[in-house]
Amino acid sequence: MDRKHFLKNCAGLAGAGVLFPLLWQSCKGFAYVSHTTEADRIQVKKSDLAEHPFVLIQPANLPAPIYLTKLENDEYSALLLQCTHRACEVRPAVKELQCPCHGSVFSNTGEVLESPAERPLRRFQVIEDGEYLYIK
Numbered sequence: 001m002d003r004k005h006f007l008k009n010c011a012g013l014a015g016a017g018v019l020f021p022l023l024w025q026s027c028k029g030f031a032y033v034s035h036t037t038e039a040d041r042i043q044v045k046k047s048d049l050a051e052h053p054f055v056l057i058q059p060a061n062l063p064a065p066i067y068l069t070k071l072e073n074d075e076y077s078a079l080l081l082q083c084t085h086r087a088c089e090v091r092p093a094v095k096e097l098q099c100p101c102h103g104s105v106f107s108n109t110g111e112v113l114e115s116p117a118e119r120p121l122r123r124f125q126v127i128e129d130g131e132y133l134y135i136k
């Protein structure tokens with residue numbers, strides 16, 4: 001699901017009038033950040049993570065957003081939010097990322113916590129350099 005579809009879904013939920021404040025809060029809680037792409041890497045500002053437990057990046061050439069979070073050990077985790085079971089878009093969360101299609105659950109480092117997925121989420125290398133993070 002791209003950002004446009006995500007926002008459309010949020011609007012649909014809001015229009016249903018069910019638990020409006022709670023749903024809307026969860027929808028607007030996802031922080032998409034801007035990025036630049038150079039050669040084979042994606043550059044984001046490290047400060048973009050300062051106010052959010054995780055952020056999302058939507059490169060044009062990928063089928064799903066990249067989830068980026070800083071782990072407790074001060075390393076970063078960057079994951080493609082595409083389920084390894086049948087390619088649905090995985091829902092981002094602070095700790096456990098769930099696939100809405102068949103219920104697979106992944107850790108915030110991409111490992112499978114609950115099947116039917118058997119392979120981890122695609123994980124990108126993250127390199128820290130000054131005020132930027134480089135994802136490749």
Ligand code: FES
Nearest residue numbers: 083085086099102
């Ligand atoms: S596509 Fe994600 S669990 Fe099936």
